[in-house]
Amino acid sequence: MAGEIQVNSVTALTESGSNIVLNNVDSATNRTNLGLGSMATQNANAVALTGGSITGTTLVPTTPFSFRNRIINGNLSNPINQRGAASITTPSSGSTGYTYDRWYYDGSTATPYLYQGIEDKNVNNGTYVISWEGSGINAAWKVSTDTTAGNGPDDTTGFLSVSNGGTFTVNEGTEYSKHLWIRFDGTLANLNKVMVEEGTVATPFEHRPYGTELALCQRFFQALGGSGTNYPLASGFTSTNAFYGQGKLSKTMRASPSFSVSGTNSHFGYTQVSVGANANATPTVTANPESFLIIVTSSTSTTVNAAAYLRIEDPATKAFFDAEL
């Protein structure tokens, strides 16, 4: 039989079917009466923390606290820009090419687009959530092994749209076997704070230290030089009209990089005792992911088999090593 307790004609407790229910008090009053405070509330299986701190409790997240963002150089308001691009939509030559580090722009099509490839070694199976700041942006994703023309991110086949804050799932038979391409179009100048992370809920943009972000970029691209008028690049020896030398890259790169000169070839100068010589053509380089051999030819004769060093003599000229996807 059900029953109740009244205080001053107000029902305080009701019993029914062996359950006792507090009456006529709201949850906040109950929490206060029980001394629970107001920091944490729980509704069904969701706990909301609205203040205070947690001490002496082990938290075990399902995704990492740090290095959550698979996108490199996603802070486009303060980007790593080793190539010196004027903007994220301004390649150094033509209408297509890499601009800010890790970002490739193609302005040759009716719908210009921007993409970044997340290296296969960092693409595990799982659900990812994408987020960014900026209006008028559309995003899409796909995975592929190939980066050559018509097979990689320039081929729209296979791209799937995903909204800001939306999720997508990578589920390959062999994990870490395909690159993950994230592609944007729309008002690209608005794009900022790009983040792709494991999980289903977008978290605030992860600001990594600038030096850390630069190091991540240098796995894909390195611009050596630009630091004063005497940038040592390699040591070696001379022949009659050439320098043969070796140098180290500042970071181990993703693959053996391509070499090119940004600036003026004659700013590459080698010195053998008191004789200096400047390049008369683009140096020839054979590189591996960690180091390189370089041959610089000149119209100036030097002593054969003399020790020499190679430097970049003008900060406007840089040696580009490119191992981008």
Next chain:
Amino acid sequence: MNEMNITSAQYVVDFEGRNTSINTTIDGITMSVPLDTANRHYAEIMRQVEAGTLVIQPADQPETP
């Protein structure tokens, strides 16, 4: 990656006569490309070679220092 405009390509050899890289001009930029299939420039060079639209010239003999 868009199709690259490759206007020249020639192997470079070391002192033992082994091919070590390719001197090439891609989209107007002179560069040295390693023989690494993970390198995007090399991958695109080989794609165009296989498509029959590019021929890599043999190397000049290296200067003996």
